[in-house]
Amino acid sequence: xxxxxxxxxIAADPMEGxxxxxxxxxxxxxxxxxxxxxxxxxNHGLPLEALEYDLTPAGLHYLLIHYDIPAVDAAxxxxxxxxxxxxxxxxxxxxxxxxxxxxxxxxxxxxxxxxAQLSPRPISQPWLLEAVGTAEWTGVPLRTVLxxxxxGGKAVEVSFRGLDRGVEGGEEQAYERSxxxxxxxxxxxxxxxxxxxxxxxxxxxxxxxxxxxxxxxxTSVKWLDRITVLDRPFTGYQQRQSYRVRQRPxxxxxxxxxxxxxxxxxxxxxxxFATRERRIAMGTWRMRGRAWSGFGAIxxxxxxxxxxxxxxxxxxxxxxxxxxxxAWEWEWDAERPGVHELCCRATDEAGNVQPVTAPxxxxxxxxxxxxxxxxxxxxxxxxx
Amino acid sequence: xxxxxxxxxIAADPMEGxxxxxxxxxxxxxxxxxxxxxxxxxNHGLPLEALEYDLTPAGLHYLLIHYDIPAVDAAxxxxxxxxxxxxxxxxxxxxxxxxxxxxxxxxxxxxxxxxAQLSPRPISQPWLLEAVGTAEWTGVPLRTVLxxxxxGGKAVEVSFRGLDRGVEGGEEQAYERSxxxxxxxxxxxxxxxxxxxxxxxxxxxxxxxxxxxxxxxxTSVKWLDRITVLDRPFTGYQQRQSYRVRQRPxxxxxxxxxxxxxxxxxxxxxxxFATRERRIAMGTWRMRGRAWSGFGAIxxxxxxxxxxxxxxxxxxxxxxxxxxxxAWEWEWDAERPGVHELCCRATDEAGNVQPVTAPxxxxxxxxxxxxxxxxxxxxxxxxx
Numbered sequence: 001x002x003x004x005x006x007x008x009x010i011a012a013d014p015m016e017g018x019x020x021x022x023x024x025x026x027x028x029x030x031x032x033x034x035x036x037x038x039x040x041x042x043n044h045g046l047p048l049e050a051l052e053y054d055l056t057p058a059g060l061h062y063l064l065i066h067y068d069i070p071a072v073d074a075a076x077x078x079x080x081x082x083x084x085x086x087x088x089x090x091x092x093x094x095x096x097x098x099x100x101x102x103x104x105x106x107x108x109x110x111x112x113x114x115x116a117q118l119s120p121r122p123i124s125q126p127w128l129l130e131a132v133g134t135a136e137w138t139g140v141p142l143r144t145v146l147x148x149x150x151x152g153g154k155a156v157e158v159s160f161r162g163l164d165r166g167v168e169g170g171e172e173q174a175y176e177r178s179x180x181x182x183x184x185x186x187x188x189x190x191x192x193x194x195x196x197x198x199x200x201x202x203x204x205x206x207x208x209x210x211x212x213x214x215x216x217x218x219t220s221v222k223w224l225d226r227i228t229v230l231d232r233p234f235t236g237y238q239q240r241q242s243y244r245v246r247q248r249p250x251x252x253x254x255x256x257x258x259x260x261x262x263x264x265x266x267x268x269x270x271x272x273f274a275t276r277e278r279r280i281a282m283g284t285w286r287m288r289g290r291a292w293s294g295f296g297a298i299x300x301x302x303x304x305x306x307x308x309x310x311x312x313x314x315x316x317x318x319x320x321x322x323x324x325x326x327a328w329e330w331e332w333d334a335e336r337p338g339v340h341e342l343c344c345r346a347t348d349e350a351g352n353v354q355p356v357t358a359p360x361x362x363x364x365x366x367x368x369x370x371x372x373x374x375x376x377x378x379x380x381x382x383x384x
Numbered sequence: 385x386x387x388x389x390x391x392x393x394i395a396a397d398p399m400e401g402x403x404x405x406x407x408x409x410x411x412x413x414x415x416x417x418x419x420x421x422x423x424x425x426x427n428h429g430l431p432l433e434a435l436e437y438d439l440t441p442a443g444l445h446y447l448l449i450h451y452d453i454p455a456v457d458a459a460x461x462x463x464x465x466x467x468x469x470x471x472x473x474x475x476x477x478x479x480x481x482x483x484x485x486x487x488x489x490x491x492x493x494x495x496x497x498x499x500a501q502l503s504p505r506p507i508s509q510p511w512l513l514e515a516v517g518t519a520e521w522t523g524v525p526l527r528t529v530l531x532x533x534x535x536g537g538k539a540v541e542v543s544f545r546g547l548d549r550g551v552e553g554g555e556e557q558a559y560e561r562s563x564x565x566x567x568x569x570x571x572x573x574x575x576x577x578x579x580x581x582x583x584x585x586x587x588x589x590x591x592x593x594x595x596x597x598x599x600x601x602x603t604s605v606k607w608l609d610r611i612t613v614l615d616r617p618f619t620g621y622q623q624r625q626s627y628r629v630r631q632r633p634x635x636x637x638x639x640x641x642x643x644x645x646x647x648x649x650x651x652x653x654x655x656x657f658a659t660r661e662r663r664i665a666m667g668t669w670r671m672r673g674r675a676w677s678g679f680g681a682i683x684x685x686x687x688x689x690x691x692x693x694x695x696x697x698x699x700x701x702x703x704x705x706x707x708x709x710x711a712w713e714w715e716w717d718a719e720r721p722g723v724h725e726l727c728c729r730a731t732d733e734a735g736n737v738q739p740v741t742a743p744x745x746x747x748x749x750x751x752x753x754x755x756x757x758x759x760x761x762x763x764x765x766x767x768x
Contacts, residue, residue: 059443
């Protein structure tokens with residue numbers, strides 16, 4: 001994701017703006033730049049009607065790919081494990097298949113979800129709200145492999161490098177991110193080789209990726225080829241520059257980590273092709289959606305049909321997995337023709353509530369504002 | 385796809401612009417509107433590095449969905465066949481599975497591919513170049529089912545209705561398109577229930593879709609539920625308003641049909657995250673790509689490294705299927721540091737050549753201009 005904090009002005013012409021010395025570009029226009037469009041046409045969002053499915057069907061899960069999708073030869077591929085370990089490892093896929101496997105249903109959301117609704121906003125992937133998906137990931141617990149290598153006494157972090165290479169903020173790099181050791185050793189953190197019971201698709205990290213439940217997606221490094229146990233904090237670009245909540249470019253900032261609570265609804269009725277305006281007939285509607293948080297299970301979802309003036313509790317569905325989104329439903333009597341603004345907001349067990357307005361930050365991260373869907377209610381029989 | 389020719393101004397606010405009486409909106413700005421972004425974040429393109437694969441992996445094939453993806457109950461679903469037939473049919477999926485199946489590898493491209501590069505452009509899905517994909521589709525030849533129903537003597541067209549409903553140009557509608565009878569009876573036209581050997585994913589038309597090889601994708605109606613044999617040309621919105629090449633809103637225009645020739649290359653080297661600028665080291669590069677045409681097999685692909693000043697023939701790969709794209713390769717000696725513009729263009733056996741500039745039209749259809757990729761060549765060892 002976001003090259004938001006890079007010292008790199010994003011220009012419309014791909015041959016311009018390569019000086020790493022310029023301040024980051026912020027956009028206050030309600031229009032979007034060619035650079036944003038180039039990212040939006042490459043990266044894939046979840047059309048919100050696909051909140052219908054407990055597990056997101058193949059091809060509908062969100063995708064944010066910083067550089068290009070590598071085409072990896074699985075026979076030649078190895079996972080190297082090194083740094084502050086007792087024994088360096090070089091594992092084949094077969095080596096990993098031979099270890100005890102674990103499957104987790106996990107909701108992953110991009111840290112930049114909601115960025116395009118901020119003003120001003122950084123020029124990066126312009127997500128509205130669709131950067132999410134839920135899949136069953138199967139693989140080896142990361143801890144199994146770390147324990148096989150033997151963690152050195154001074155270890156504090158573990159870094160994960162992907163095979164995808166590119167330039168960001170003027171630095172050529174492979175995508176690489178780290179986790180504090182305690183987070184890396186959690187039971188649910190996986191080295192995943194299957195998604196929904198099939199080999200990983202190329203775009204989701206074939207042949208192996210990290211999956212860190214509860215954290216924004218930037219942590220779950222795809223096309224993983226090297227794990228390094230570190231005796232000091234990792235200072236690579238994606239940790240030092242990107243994915244930090246700051247107000248000004250010179251701030252050190254706080255790293256983005258776990259997903260803040262969010263709820264989304266399936267937009268009711270039918271859409272206008274181009275405006276996506278929703279049209280529904282008067283009557284009783286069973287509103288449905290999903291909610292999740294990286295800080296705790298979902299404790300409550302509330303819904304509103306008057307733009308957030310008044311709220312009612314939605315009914316929560318079962319929570320089959322701590323790490324996957326939870327279904328909710330709410331019955332709405334659409335009694336009056338005209339425009340109504342539907343809203344939903346989630347609260348997690350840690351007490352975090354979705355805000356009406358999320359605090360702004362330079363990179364446009366973690367904007368978990370209340371979901372709002374305006375709909376036009378029409379008389380029965382009044383088509384369109 | 386495109387609601388380009390509708391009498392419907394597209395507004396930034398989803399509650400505005402619903403009057404069907406206003407002229408179509410054209411955008412001359414180099415920036416993109418919120419309406420365009422909403423479409424771009426829903427619809428999925430093929431990241432061009434995925435031209436690597438003969439068959440596009442699940443989830444990387446382009447998707448253009450006018451309304452919402454319907455969630456269809458396959459057990460309750462029926463394919464109704466009616467109109468000018470001897471016997472109306474109501475077929476279950478099992479009925480279709482019992483008929484002789486056929487598999488075709490088919491390249492499908494959106495008629496609006498290239499639209500975002502036009503000026504002025506209609507406010508619709510803002511594709512750059514990524515609206516393409518190739519899959520193996522398995523199903524029953526349409527002709528088998530039409531012959532089972534018995535085609536009436538006065539039949540001239542066959543229309544295909546999907547289960548996806550929405551509003552376009554002020555008209556509430558199910559997506560519906562037709563084919564001339566002679567085209568509908570061609571051997572390769574399928575009622576497909578499998579994509580790459582698996583059940584159709586929801587977003588590709590589960591449980592059944594039409595696949596019309598050689599034609600732009602708007603013809604291959606998804607979520608098919610009704611086939612109607614007609615004794616006069618179909619005049620529904622998607623035939624009468626959309627998908628016509630016209631210069632002015634009041635023109636009758638020509639219907640969009642077969643895919644014009646196009647070639648695309650895999651962008652070489654590594655990208656900058658946000659600008660997508662390509663960086664490559666000096667040396668010999670094996671450029672690769674794909675080419676296709678709905679008017680005939682690909683006869684020639686040419687490449688250029690100087691923005692189209694001079695052209696060389698690329699080497700063509702095998703053409704395993706008439707209806708799928710053909711691979712090509714071209715060796716380029718990147719000898720001089722600096723910016724170079726790589727180009728490719730295809731010629732089909734009918735003699736159609738990709739133009740340097742495609743003729744403009746109001747809906748932004750069939751823009752098959754030469755593919756251009758600027759790259760920055762750097763000295764070996766000069767990272768980024």
